[in-house]
Amino acid sequence: MFVDGAFSIVSGAAVGGFTCETGIGCLAAAGILSYGADTAGHGIVALWTGEQQTTFGAQLLMKTGLSQAQAEILYGLGAAGVELATLKYLVKSPALLTDDLLRSYKAEGSFLPSKIKDLSVLHITNSGETVLGHFPGYINKANLKGASFFDIGDAWNDLTPVQRWAANTHFLDAIASKGDIVKLSLTKGEINPNSYLAKEIEYLTGQKGYKWVNQWSLRPPSGY
Amino acid sequence: MLKDLLYFPEKIEQTNMSINEICDIISDGYTKQFPKLEELIGGLRSNRKLIGLWMQFSENKRGSPSWYFLKAGEKYIVGYLDTDYQCNEGMFEDQYFACAVFIKLEMESRLIATAG
Numbered sequence: 001m002f003v004d005g006a007f008s009i010v011s012g013a014a015v016g017g018f019t020c021e022t023g024i025g026c027l028a029a030a031g032i033l034s035y036g037a038d039t040a041g042h043g044i045v046a047l048w049t050g051e052q053q054t055t056f057g058a059q060l061l062m063k064t065g066l067s068q069a070q071a072e073i074l075y076g077l078g079a080a081g082v083e084l085a086t087l088k089y090l091v092k093s094p095a096l097l098t099d100d101l102l103r104s105y106k107a108e109g110s111f112l113p114s115k116i117k118d119l120s121v122l123h124i125t126n127s128g129e130t131v132l133g134h135f136p137g138y139i140n141k142a143n144l145k146g147a148s149f150f151d152i153g154d155a156w157n158d159l160t161p162v163q164r165w166a167a168n169t170h171f172l173d174a175i176a177s178k179g180d181i182v183k184l185s186l187t188k189g190e191i192n193p194n195s196y197l198a199k200e201i202e203y204l205t206g207q208k209g210y211k212w213v214n215q216w217s218l219r220p221p222s223g224y
Numbered sequence: 225m226l227k228d229l230l231y232f233p234e235k236i237e238q239t240n241m242s243i244n245e246i247c248d249i250i251s252d253g254y255t256k257q258f259p260k261l262e263e264l265i266g267g268l269r270s271n272r273k274l275i276g277l278w279m280q281f282s283e284n285k286r287g288s289p290s291w292y293f294l295k296a297g298e299k300y301i302v303g304y305l306d307t308d309y310q311c312n313e314g315m316f317e318d319q320y321f322a323c324a325v326f327i328k329l330e331m332e333s334r335l336i337a338t339a340g
Contacts, residue, residue: 134283136292136305143309156287157243161236168286196284 112166116159119152120167121174130175132200133185134192141185148175168196169203176208179220187215226259229331230267230274233281251335258332264324275323282326293326295319302326 062068123142124130131142131149142149150171152159159167175182182204184191191198201218204210209221228235228250235246259267268274282293288305295301296315300322303313316322 134294135285135290136288136303136311137294139288139305139309140311150286151288153287153289156285160240160242162240163242164286192280192283195280196286 112163112170116152116155116163116167117170119155120150120171123151124148124171124174124178128178128180129183130180131183131185132197134195134197137185138197141183145183147183148180165199168200172200172203172208176204176210176220181213181220182210182218184216188212189215226263226267229259229327229335230264230271231277232331233277236281247331247334258328258336261321261324261328264327265320268320268323275319278323278326291326291330293323293330302329304329 125146125148127145127147129145129147131138131145131147133141139149139151141147150168152167155167156164184197191201201210204218205212210218211221213219232246232250235241235250236243239246241249279293279295282291285292288309289307291302291304292313293300293302298317300316300319301313302316302322302325303311305311314325316325
């Protein structure tokens, strides 16, 4: 635990871009940035007394309604450098913060096996365009245009929600880093606000700086 | 048993299990016979939000080949996007009938196979 804490002083800074959009995010950001010292200190206490104490960061998260176990898991994942998008998803879905999830994370070191990472970028082309939308319209439109699209085949059914979203954001990170223009297979007004598509667009506009151009498309931030 | 099947899309949103893991759990009741279309339609009529849940389940898919269920104007389409990215589909006027067909196509082989 003491070594863990020392390591986390570095990795905590790496996720300092946590936004305050959700309110909870502000607490998480504050907690994550001080995670290293916090957990190192508790590591010493735990070694000395043999008792596990709640970290200060987790105490902050508990004020948002998370249980102690959930808060500790989230706090620990944030400091370990888990993708921002995954963390935000977990903050909004505390029911998903289970012991199994933590065990799986510890076992694999990631929410996403490398095979799934490869699958998630399999249909990226060099067209400069990516199509998003509801299934199956976005795949049809992308194939007509020779554009990039996200399709991980049967693996979709084998992944947990957290893994599905991690695969999805891995794809979005890849097309954003290429500076792709994003086209939709439906208009902005037709997007179901509770859909995966809405989350994908929220991620691109909120985390990647994409802007709406018209009802059908988004462009990357200037510089691409 | 029927309720577990009809609310399958809601379970996907509420748990951290994969779609196949949820199928494993609810497949226990389907070792021999999948519900008839009439039973599915009756269940869907008892709660109109179920249509929206199944449509959202279909919209959110990100893996092919697979079945889909969507609304097009005043009609409802059930189809299959195959491995060559070709759509084979049928159009329905009744949303309950269309949704029941989609549930049968999407879930029957999956649950029976899992149970078997």
